Amino acid sequence: MRYWLMKSEPDEFSIDDLAQVSGQSVAWFGVRNYQARNFMRDQMQLDDPVFFYHSSCPQPGIAGLARVSRLAYPDQTQFDSTSKYFDPAATAERPRWFNVEVTFVQKTRLLALAELRADPAIAGLTLLARGSRLSITPVDAGHWQHICTHLLGLPASAGGTQ
DNA sequence: GCCAACGTTGGC
DNA sequence: GCCAACGTTGGC
Numbered sequence: 385m386r387y388w389l390m391k392s393e394p395d396e397f398s399i400d401d402l403a404q405v406s407g408q409s410v411a412w413f414g415v416r417n418y419q420a421r422n423f424m425r426d427q428m429q430l431d432d433p434v435f436f437y438h439s440s441c442p443q444p445g446i447a448g449l450a451r452v453s454r455l456a457y458p459d460q461t462q463f464d465s466t467s468k469y470f471d472p473a474a475t476a477e478r479p480r481w482f483n484v485e486v487t488f489v490q491k492t493r494l495l496a497l498a499e500l501r502a503d504p505a506i507a508g509l510t511l512l513a514r515g516s517r518l519s520i521t522p523v524d525a526g527h528w529q530h531i532c533t534h535l536l537g538l539p540a541s542a543g544g545t546q
Numbered sequence: 547g548c549c550a551a552c553g554t555t556g557g558c
Numbered sequence: 559g560c561c562a563a564c565g566t567t568g569g570c
Contacts, residue, residue: 391568417553417566440568497569515551517567 386432387523387543388423389511390450390486391439399436399448402488409453409485413461414469416481420520425456425482427522433543434486435523435531437511438494445496446531449543454485489543492536505530 390412392398402410415421434450458479461469474480501512510521523531532542 393568419553444569517552519567 386427386429387434387525387528388428388432388452389435389437389446389509389521389523391437391519393440394438394447395441398438399488399491402436402448402450402486403491406488409487411459411485412483413459415459415483415519416469416471417519420518421482423520423522424484428452428456428484430455433489433528435528439519443494443496445494445498445500446492446536447494448491449489450486451489451543452484453487456482456484459483492538495531495535499535500531503530503535505534 394400412424415424430452432452434452435446436448436450438444438447458476459469459481461467462471462474462479462481463476464470465472469481471480497511500506500509506512506527509523509527510516510518528543529540532538533540536542
């Protein structure tokens with residue numbers, strides 16, 4: 385089991401949007417960065433826990449928990465010439481972009497980026513690395529536990545194995 | 547809106 | 559393969 389942090393612009397798709405379709409599996413389409421794609425395609429496993437992070441907004445930070453509900457498959461928007469995610473170089477035989485699906489677990493309080501930066505226990509979190517802009521980053525098990533129990537006040541089992 | 551940091555493109 | 563130019567991300 386691996387742990388992840390996935391960024392979304394709340395204007396596009398927020399934790400409330402995910403909560404509204406609670407129980408449904410939602411495609412994480414539109415990722416157009418190779419490193420982030422590789423995480424989804426090569427490393428994400430069913431039921432991996434995910435921090436849902438709000439970016440490019442007034443209050444950037446962790447807004448909730450999700451989990452991976454379907455393994456990666458070709459991102460359909462790359463084939464759609466009317467989509468802003470259209471990629472003319474992609475073909476059905478050789479798709480370039482992939483997405484997993486995720487499902488809602490729970491909302492949390494808004495754990496602000498500034499709070500994350502202020503906690504030395506998670507100084508190594510990839511999100512906090514200088515110049516980091518990846519929209520999908522791995523989270524160490526220890527960092528996951530620390531954030532859940534100490535910063536969010538959730539039980540130690542939050543998001544993990546039941 | 548600014549700008550640092552990083553990724554991608556394409557000429558050579 | 560190098561690297562300059564350009565594009566994007568995303569916090570502030």
